[in-house]
Amino acid sequence: MELAVWTYEGPPHVGAMRIATAMEGVHYVLHAPQGDTYADLLFTMIERRSKRPPVTYTSFQARDLGGDTAELFMEAARDAYARFKPQAMLVGASCTAELIQDDPGGLAKTLGLPVPVVPLELPSYQKKENWGAAETFYRLVRACAGPRLPRAEGAAPRANILGPTALGFRHRDDVAEVTRLLGRLGIAVNVVAPMGASPADLAQLGAADVNVVLYPETAGAAAAFLQRQHGIPATKIVPIGVGATRDFIAEVAGLVGVDASGLLAEAASRLPWYSRSVDSTYLTGKRVFVFGDATHAVAAARIAAEELGFAVVGLGTYTREYAREVREAAKAHGIEALVTDDYLKVEEAIAALRPELVLGTQMERHIAKRLGIPCAVISAPVHVQDFPARYSPQMGFEGANVIFDTWVHPLMMGLEEHLLGMFREDFEFGDGAAPSHLGHAPAPAPAPVAAGPAAWAAEAESELKKIPFFVRGKARRNTETFARERGLATITLETLYDAKAHFSR
Amino acid sequence: MDGLAAGPGCGEAPVLRERGHREVFCGLTGIIWLHRKIQDAFFLVVGSRTCAHLLQSAAGVMIFAEPRFATAIIDERDLAGMSDANDELDRVVTRLIERRPDIRMLFLVGSCPSEVIKLDLSRAAQRLSKQFSPAVRVLNYSGSGIETTFTQGEDACLAALVPEMPAEPGSARSLLVVGALAEVVEDQFLRLFAALGVGPVRFLPSRRAAELPAVGEGTRMLLAQPFLAETARLLEARGAQRLAAPFPLGAEGTTAWLRAAARAWGVDDATFDAVVAPGQARARAAISQRAERLAGKSIFFFPDSQLEIPLARFLARECGMVLTEVGTPYLHRQHLAEELALLPAGTMLSEGQHVDRQLDRCRAAQPDLTVCGLGLANPLEAEGLTTKWAIELVFTPIQGFEQAGDLAELFARPLVRRARLMV
Numbered sequence: 003m004e005l006a007v008w009t010y011e012g013p014p015h016v017g018a019m020r021i022a023t024a025m026e027g028v029h030y031v032l033h034a035p036q037g038d039t040y041a042d043l044l045f046t047m048i049e050r051r052s053k054r055p056p057v058t059y060t061s062f063q064a065r066d067l068g069g070d071t072a073e074l075f076m077e078a079a080r081d082a083y084a085r086f087k088p089q090a091m092l093v094g095a096s097c098t099a100e101l102i103q104d105d106p107g108g109l110a111k112t113l114g115l116p117v118p119v120v121p122l123e124l125p126s127y128q129k130k131e132n133w134g135a136a137e138t139f140y141r142l143v144r145a146c147a148g149p150r151l152p153r154a155e156g157a158a159p160r161a162n163i164l165g166p167t168a169l170g171f172r173h174r175d176d177v178a179e180v181t182r183l184l185g186r187l188g189i190a191v192n193v194v195a196p197m198g199a200s201p202a203d204l205a206q207l208g209a210a211d212v213n214v215v216l217y218p219e220t221a222g223a224a225a226a227f228l229q230r231q232h233g234i235p236a237t238k239i240v241p242i243g244v245g246a247t248r249d250f251i252a253e254v255a256g257l258v259g260v261d262a263s264g265l266l267a268e269a270a271s272r273l274p275w276y277s278r279s280v281d282s283t284y285l286t287g288k289r290v291f292v293f294g295d296a297t298h299a300v301a302a303a304r305i306a307a308e309e310l311g312f313a314v315v316g317l318g319t320y321t322r323e324y325a326r327e328v329r330e331a332a333k334a335h336g337i338e339a340l341v342t343d344d345y346l347k348v349e350e351a352i353a354a355l356r357p358e359l360v361l362g363t364q365m366e367r368h369i370a371k372r373l374g375i376p377c378a379v380i381s382a383p384v385h386v387q388d389f390p391a392r393y394s395p396q397m398g399f400e401g402a403n404v405i406f407d408t409w410v411h412p413l414m415m416g417l418e419e420h421l422l423g424m425f426r427e428d429f430e431f432g433d434g435a436a437p438s439h440l441g442h443a444p445a446p447a448p449a450p451v452a453a454g455p456a457a458w459a460a461e462a463e464s465e466l467k468k469i470p471f472f473v474r475g476k477a478r479r480n481t482e483t484f485a486r487e488r489g490l491a492t493i494t495l496e497t498l499y500d501a502k503a504h505f506s507r
Numbered sequence: 508m509d510g511l512a513a514g515p516g517c518g519e520a521p522v523l524r525e526r527g528h529r530e531v532f533c534g535l536t537g538i539i540w541l542h543r544k545i546q547d548a549f550f551l552v553v554g555s556r557t558c559a560h561l562l563q564s565a566a567g568v569m570i571f572a573e574p575r576f577a578t579a580i581i582d583e584r585d586l587a588g589m590s591d592a593n594d595e596l597d598r599v600v601t602r603l604i605e606r607r608p609d610i611r612m613l614f615l616v617g618s619c620p621s622e623v624i625k626l627d628l629s630r631a632a633q634r635l636s637k638q639f640s641p642a643v644r645v646l647n648y649s650g651s652g653i654e655t656t657f658t659q660g661e662d663a664c665l666a667a668l669v670p671e672m673p674a675e676p677g678s679a680r681s682l683l684v685v686g687a688l689a690e691v692v693e694d695q696f697l698r699l700f701a702a703l704g705v706g707p708v709r710f711l712p713s714r715r716a717a718e719l720p721a722v723g724e725g726t727r728m729l730l731a732q733p734f735l736a737e738t739a740r741l742l743e744a745r746g747a748q749r750l751a752a753p754f755p756l757g758a759e760g761t762t763a764w765l766r767a768a769a770r771a772w773g774v775d776d777a778t779f780d781a782v783v784a785p786g787q788a789r790a791r792a793a794i795s796q797r798a799e800r801l802a803g804k805s806i807f808f809f810p811d812s813q814l815e816i817p818l819a820r821f822l823a824r825e826c827g828m829v830l831t832e833v834g835t836p837y838l839h840r841q842h843l844a845e846e847l848a849l850l851p852a853g854t855m856l857s858e859g860q861h862v863d864r865q866l867d868r869c870r871a872a873q874p875d876l877t878v879c880g881l882g883l884a885n886p887l888e889a890e891g892l893t894t895k896w897a898i899e900l901v902f903t904p905i906q907g908f909e910q911a912g913d914l915a916e917l918f919a920r921p922l923v924r925r926a927r928l929m930v
């Protein structure tokens with residue numbers, strides 16, 4: 003049993019729903035108890051979709067358990083086919099139905115439906131949402147993809163865009179941005195899937211020269227299958243950040259044999275200039291903690307270090323499937339990756355590191371609130387405000403512009419930060435007040451860091467309070483480490499400044 | 508029904524019963540408001556990742572520094588052997604209580620997975636209660652979807668509190684108001700009861716878990732909510748007597764609800780009329796402003812909270828709306844007898860759901876306003892139907908005289924909005 007205050011991912015059948023809902027002409031019959039329809043709200047409310055997800059639930063109740071729940075499932079599947087006439091049907095079980103073992107796949111086969119029926123085996127007590135999405139997409143691609151078709155003489159090269167789903171963080175706009183990039187390289191888009199694709203479209207996947215994998219978490223398995231089975235190469239670089247976008251352009255151009263030098267020569271994003279302009283100098287060395295799915299966390303760490311000049315002090319992911327990639331990235335920043343889906347472990351790590359900015363998920367916003375640290379969202383899980391109406395990609399050159407604005411926004415602006423370092427008793431812009439451009443009441447005082455063995459002398463304690471709020475936690479921690487390493491019983495004014503000198507080297 | 512002009516009503520009306528895809532919440536959702544109401548309680552769901560995901564999808568838009576609910580997620584190892592699961596639960600609860608030393612009451616909340624594998628949470632609660640006594644009391648109830656629909660989670664939670672309530676010595680008379688109400692509504696009712704000379708008045712749930720009201724032979728209870736079947740049954744088993752009344756929605760419902768208590772306390776009619784008259788007049792005036800917008804409009808209710816029948820009664824009788832279909836997840840004939848008698852004769856009632864067939868009926872009826880859950884609301888809006896999302900009615904103060912206008916406003920607003928938007 004695992005204590006979950008918050009969970010980073012839903013159960014795997016929600017991943018399957020993300021595929022079904024993203025597509026057209028697919029219906030999902032889910033054996034599930036009454037109440038599991040809450041998942042519809044993720045799509046109708048968080049993502050604000052205007053159609054019901056194409057999911058029929060059996061909604062069994064306690065009184066059905068004594069009877070024939072298998073018959074209930076058959077009836078629901080028959081009804082769903084008759085009513086919705088899909089091109090392909092997914093059948094599976096949610097966590098509770100998995101326990102009663104009715105075998106939806108086997109049952110659906112006996113119905114003899116005239117369309118492909120794809121049974122989903124999604125082990126709810128081992129696997130999670132992204133795995134469920136990847137597995138479902140892979141099963142559908144396996145069932146539907148046709149043979150590889152060679153490109154006609156003189157035709158433009160074609161690419162599939164794989165990975166965007168329903169309920170994906172900025173998937174809608176990332177697809178638009180990457181489509182634009184490919185267009186400028188002279189590469190046509192063959193099929194975007196699962197988002198907007200039908201089973202008939204999946205049959206056309208073989209007509210592409212390359213698979214552009216935007217989200218390895220959801221499309222990795224399907225792309226590997228298409229490479230293995232049909233010999234279609236897949237991209238490895240995800241174009242989030244200016245550097246990664248340039249690398250992606252070079253990679254995809256190389257795979258299909260087009261010239262990318264024109265596009266690469268352009269200064270297509272405003273991030274580099276914004277980041278070089280002197281207003282950004284104060285961003286140098288800001289200590290950031292990065293957490294999210296593997297793709298977004300790795301991309302964010304690179305942007306933070308190479309494009310904004312931050313110091314990455316923590317990097318982690320809840321995506322165990324891509325832990326190796328995150329560990330390698332962390333090594334490049336000289337830190338140890340945190341691979342966990344335990345929210346409390348992430349909270350502990352952030353509390354111990356005391357960063358000045360947290361780049362994370364909706365869950366890290368809870369932690370940041372508790373600790374009074376500025377925070378920006380870079381990855382799912384996210385809530386309704388991160389499915390915005392405006393164009394907000396993370397990928398490509400416009401994505402980099404969006405990222406610059408989003409990440410810098412929660413930080414104290416430069417002038418305010420300077421004045422706070424000099425005068426901390428102002429009644430309005432006082433110590434610990436939230437940045438005034440955010441228009442909030444003062445942030446809560448940060449929870450005290452676990453006290454070291456050394457006691458603080460009153461004089462040192464009051465000196466500590468003169469250090470600006472957002473770096474005070476780190477100063478306290480460093481001083482206590484310094485005292486502990488030297489076996490000092492009391493922290494004096496001298497110790498504080500000795501520690502400052504020691505750590506500033 | 509005294510004082511109320513009841514027609515033939517719907518007391519004996521046939522009810523359409525359906526089963527199939529039900530677009531409703533499970534009882535775990537009750538935690539979203541109960542954790543705010545009982546401030547020193549913590550709700551630990553014992554379930555799967557689906558349960559954890561449900562809770563955070565519903566509540567996660569609020570940014571919590573310290574959430575007062577969590578999930579102990581069952582994994583494969585727990586499914587292998589039962590004794591293991593109990594040790595694991597003890598470990599999780601210990602970790603939780605260390606983290607939150609301010610918790611006074613811990614609810615172990617059962618879910619579909621924990622019910623299906625028959626994990627005995629009531630024994631676990633007893634064992635843990637002993638271990639953490641006297642600092643923390645550990646109770647259990649089921650919020651599983653297979654057993655409870657949405658607000659029935661509150662019923663199950665309050666029912667778990669009933670055995671904890673102290674016994675009223677002797678036959679001292681008291682009024683117990685049952686069902687979570689907004690604090691402002693509680694305070695208004697307290698003032699009205701005081702003016703009527705009805706008392707002492709207690710509320711279940713109380714704002715603090717440690718201050719549960721007493722119950723005994725002299726207890727008279729007024730149900731403030733229609734979904735409290737099990738709680739009422741257990742309170743009756745402890746000697747309390749239910750005062751039959753419609754629910755306190757609108758001027759009419761609130762008056763009748765208050766009158767039931769006044770009768771039991773022998774308050775004379777003149778005193779009663781004098782006490783309720785100002786509130787009643789304010790309520791009627793507030794409703795009449797919105798009734799212009801609502802009168803003659805047709806309304807269709809999908810099942811959600813069991814509040815549908817009292818709401819339909821209020822909207823038909825006090826706002827002049829036309830009822831097409833009134834769906835409810837569960838119909839408690841006895842508790843709703845007074846409500847059914849007041850419904851316009853011939854109202855179509857349905858219990859349970861086959862959502863696709865119900866949607867067919869709704870589309871055929873083309874109601875002016877459709878009350879439904881958030882899984883249906885936006886899709887129906889996109890089809891051109893105006894909707895009122897039902898969950899809000901559980902989260903908003905709607906009971907009593909002072910809220911009667913606000914209640915009508917909740918239904919008028921979507922119509923006003925539709926008329927106003929020009930794009």
